Structures are given as C-alpha cells and as structure tokens.
Amino acid sequence: MSRSDVVYYYDGSFYGFLSGVFDAFAQKEEPMLFLSQEEEEQPLLFDSHxxxxxxxxxxxxxxxxxxxxxxxxxxxxxxxxxTRLPQREYLLLKFLRQGFQEGPQLLAQLTREPLCSLLSAIRKAKNEAHLLTGFIRFSRCETGVYVSRIRPKNQVLPLISGHFCRRFSDQPFLIWDITHRMALLHQPGKRPQVLPLECLDMPAPSPEEEEIQNMWRAFYNTLAIPARENPRCRMTHMPKRFWEFLTELTPPPAKNEEKALTFFNEMVQ
Known part of the structure; x- marks a missing residue:
C-alpha cells in the first residue's frame, strides 16, 4: 500500500523533480506536495523526504x-x-502513474485529468513564449554582449532558446528571467545554457547602442498618431505586463530624446 502522508523537498530543477519521481516509485510513496528546498514553511503533521x-x-x-x-x-x-500550474509536480507525478499503468492510449483522453490541466497550462506557456519572441528588447553593452530582461509567468527560456539562438547565431547574448532567477546564455559556437542567476546589474549600454535606442524612440514617437491612440486595443495585442522592458516605452533622458528626434526629422525631410 502506497504512503501519501509525506512532503518531498527538492532543488527546484527538472532533474531534481525526476529524481523525486524515481524515489516515489521506489519507496511506494505518493507525496502530497513537492516543495523547493528554499521554502522554509513545512506543512505540519507530515513527514519530509x-x-x-x-x-x-x-x-x-x-x-x-x-x-x-x-x-x-x-x-x-x-x-x-x-508552466506555472499550481502543484504541477504532483499533477505530473499523477500523470506518469496513469501513463505507466495504461500506456499510450492515455494521451488520447484529452478531457481526463490531470492531462487536461497540463495541456491547458502548456498551451498558455507556449503562447507567452511566442509573444516574447517579438517583445524582447536587447541592449548591447560595451563588452559586445547583448543583454535583455524579461518577467514571464512561466519558465519560457527553454521554449524561446531555439528562436533566438538561430536568429543571433553569431552574436553573444544573455536573457535574464527575473521571475524565476534564471538566465539563457548563448555564445557563438557553443551550446546555449540555462543557468541560475539570482541577480544581475544591468550593464550600461554602449554609446552606439544608446544612440540607436534614442533614434528608435524618436521614430516610434514620430510615427504615432495621437488622435488614433487606443490603449485598450494596444493592450489586447501587447499585454501591459510586457511594457516594462520595451525600449520604445522607456523614457530616455530629455536631452537625448531631443537630439535623436532632431536627427530623425533631418533624415526624413
């Protein structure tokens, strides 16, 4: 008879979770909860593994x-x-138990739990990753590395890695996921890595990068039509939570904006 009055603590990694799955099957346990070892609060009256x-x-x-x-x-x-699905580890373990018992026919039962909830959460994560392929803005620092920050709900770095590594195959870049304290690091000729990164002091952009950013803001503001501004429509196509790191929506120093706007107007005249 399986034991269910136990809480599993693991390091939060994918391999850590799979190691917990192995232990659960080996010890004939059905952990009621998976928690990261960083979480200090432990449910009372339950044993820990x-x-x-x-x-x-x-x-x-x-x-x-x-x-x-x-x-x-x-x-x-x-x-x-x-995904950010609540108790995703528990649901994945339940899905694996069903799969090992029933085989591949389980995958055809799309309305059955927990498969239905997992597929829904995966779809949302992929949608978020798709949006970020268009909303991520890089800043080139003086060392030549392109750096970007994101604040996603899901752990999207593995989902967007292929897109950006193909698009910028010859350029070093780093994308920092602030929410999950992870970073995607790409170096030309090397395999991309997703690494833990607790904190990142954003390096100052190079002078050329700063000038390009100011010109882009000037271009964006010049083409805007105030009479047709529709914030609700904008948020439909570009959710507001993505605005934080968009270059065109980040105000620059006034003198830089004025200089870039003058330069842009001279180009289009």
Whole structure:
C-alpha cells in the first residue's frame, strides 16, 4: 500500500523533480506536495523526504516515459514542468502513474485529468513564449554582449532558446528571467545554457547602442498618431505586463530624446 502522508523537498530543477519521481516509485510513496528546498514553511503533521538530485535516476525515468508514452509523453513532462500550474509536480507525478499503468492510449483522453490541466497550462506557456519572441528588447553593452530582461509567468527560456539562438547565431547574448532567477546564455559556437542567476546589474549600454535606442524612440514617437491612440486595443495585442522592458516605452533622458528626434526629422525631410 502506497504512503501519501509525506512532503518531498527538492532543488527546484527538472532533474531534481525526476529524481523525486524515481524515489516515489521506489519507496511506494505518493507525496502530497513537492516543495523547493528554499521554502522554509513545512506543512505540519507530515513527514519530509529530501530528494537528492541524481542525473542517472532522472534519465532512467525519462527513458521509461519514452518507452511507455513515446516522445509525446516526454514533451508533456518537460513542458508541463515549465508552466506555472499550481502543484504541477504532483499533477505530473499523477500523470506518469496513469501513463505507466495504461500506456499510450492515455494521451488520447484529452478531457481526463490531470492531462487536461497540463495541456491547458502548456498551451498558455507556449503562447507567452511566442509573444516574447517579438517583445524582447536587447541592449548591447560595451563588452559586445547583448543583454535583455524579461518577467514571464512561466519558465519560457527553454521554449524561446531555439528562436533566438538561430536568429543571433553569431552574436553573444544573455536573457535574464527575473521571475524565476534564471538566465539563457548563448555564445557563438557553443551550446546555449540555462543557468541560475539570482541577480544581475544591468550593464550600461554602449554609446552606439544608446544612440540607436534614442533614434528608435524618436521614430516610434514620430510615427504615432495621437488622435488614433487606443490603449485598450494596444493592450489586447501587447499585454501591459510586457511594457516594462520595451525600449520604445522607456523614457530616455530629455536631452537625448531631443537630439535623436532632431536627427530623425533631418533624415526624413
């Protein structure tokens, strides 16, 4: 008989979660909750199990998912872990238990829980990642590295990595996810990495970058038609939570804006 009165603590990583899945099956437990080791609050009256991240255990779990549910099942586990779905670890574990028992026919039951909730959360995460491919703004610092900040709801860095690495394959860049304290680091000729990053002091843009940003703001403001301004329509196509780091919506120093606007007007005349 499986034990369910236990809480699992893990390091918050994907391999850490899979190591917890391995332990749950090996010890015949059904943890009622997964918590990051950083979370100090522990539910009372429940035992704790501290999961040690073991890449070998994690790979064995993924291999089992591949054999039982195929690539589609692996994708659901990987992408489901990136979502902001409450208790996503518990739901993923429940999905894996069902999958190991029933096989690939489970994937056809789209209205069945927890698969339905997982697919819905994955769809929202992918939609957010798609929006960010157009809303991310890079700033070139004096070292030549392009840096950007985002504040997403989901862990989108693995979802947008391919897009930006293909588009800027010959340029070094870093995208910092403030929400989840992670960063996507790309260096030409090397494999991109998603690394933990607690804090980042944004480097000052290079003089050329600052001039380009000011000209872009001037271009944006010059083409705007005040009489046709529609904030509600703008927020429909560009949710307000993405405005924080948009160059065109970030006011520059007054003197720089005036200089850039004069330069732009001279070009179009």
């Amino acid at each position: 501290f999961v040690e991240t073991d890449p070998q255990k994690a790979r064995r779990v993924l291999a089992g998912v591949q054999r039982t549910l195929g690539s589609r099942g692996v994708d659901i586990v990987r992408e489901g872990f990136l």
